[in-house]
Amino acid sequence: MSISGRADEPHLRGSLALSRGRIDRAAERRDDDTWLAAAWRAPQTLVLVVDDGSVAVGADGASVRWMPPADVDESADRLLLGADVDGRAWFAVAGAHPPDARAAGLRELGPLLPDDEAGLVVHAIALVNWHAAHPCCARCGTRTTIAAAGHVRQCPDDGSMHFPRTDPAIIVLITDEQDRCLLGRHPAWPADRFSTLAGFVEPGESLEQALAREVREEVGIEIATTRYAGSQPWPFPSSLMLGFFATATTTDIQVDGAEISEARWWSRDDVVEQVGSGKLAFPGSASIARRLIEAWFGGPLPGAPG
Ligand SMILES: [Zn+2]
Structure with missing residues (x-):
């Protein structure tokens, strides 16, 4: 298999719609409960609610509707998507959209969103999908709990760790x-x-x-x-x-x-x-x-x- 072709061979031109995000996933923060709690309280933090593969669409039809943490169900599991150098953090939660929201999935929204927003939405939907489909330990069947800000599930019975599946x-x-x-x-x-x-x-x-x-x-x-x-x-x-x-x-x-x-x-x-x-x-x-x-x-x- 070759990864470099001749100039006359077909090549993908430009970015793929769902491969554009460059936000730092801040993996080193996932086990830092103090940082995570402070990030959730910070005024610039944004939360994306994912409901069965869909997100709420922004007023312009080509963006997503982010929520301040204060407007999100306090008991929802917080999934850290990333953080930037200015101290803004992005989270996702599974939940229901506001009644007035129009919801859409990635087939529609993916090509319309700006690069980094597309990356955050793909990360959020993929992660929420995994949690929804893998609530229990594959070894013993016990209900697992969320760890590492949503990037691990852990079994309280046998201690096994389960990672997002791709x-x-x-x-x-x-x-x-x-x-x-x-x-x-x-x-x-x-x-x-x-x-x-x-x-x-x-x-x-x-x-x-x-x-x-x-x-x-x-x-x-x-x-x-x-x-x-x-x-x-x-x-x-x-x-x-x-x-x-x-x-x-x-x-x-x-x-x-x-x-x-x-x-x-x-x-x-x-x-x-x-x-x-x-x-x-x-x-x-x-x-x-x-x-x-x-x-x-x-x-x-x-x-x-x-
Ligand atoms: Zn188990």
Whole structure:
């Protein structure tokens, strides 16, 4: 696997929507109860309430509505997202949005938010998702308690520590020797929706092995060379998408019918024509899938972002 390609090979251009944050996560503060208590009381501190993967949208529709700690349920577990050099801290809590709030998730908000706010929201939603799905000890079943400002759960019975889970998944844009790209459709998707192939990395498997296996299983294609493109968290609920470009050595498609019900090779002309006639639509602009397809296409895709 090579990570540097030739100039004429496709590359992701610009930042991925959910990979933009640069806020210091302040990991060294997570066990400092004195600092955490003071940060929670500080007037500049901001709290993000996460409710089932959604956050409250700001008045401009392209920001999130932060809360002062005083307006947040005192009993909620405080998850530290980070702090900056000016002494501002950001926290997340799980809870309900104010009745007047409009709520949205990352598929909608991700591409609209400023860089650092996007990073904070991805961190918050991923962390809240993990706590919601992992309330008990995986060893003994006892309810665990939150530690390290939300970045650990600890079992009060056997002392075991449990860390936030991230599930690696490969996602790949495959081209053939005519520079056509392979896009497939999941059986549950709308009839016009096509995307790159993707799948979870299995235990004991390298990324290269996962790529070859997923592509073979889903469409019966063999790939020769793979090149790393980039990655972004995809907290629906806990994935990390690892993007690649790959070159196929075979072109005869055999879909598995389970993960992929339909797949074909597309030229750029095919894409323009099929989008124009309403037979082809792509994933939304928050997704790395869309960005991989754009990298191959050579610019923004025709049609409205899904
Ligand atoms: Zn336990």
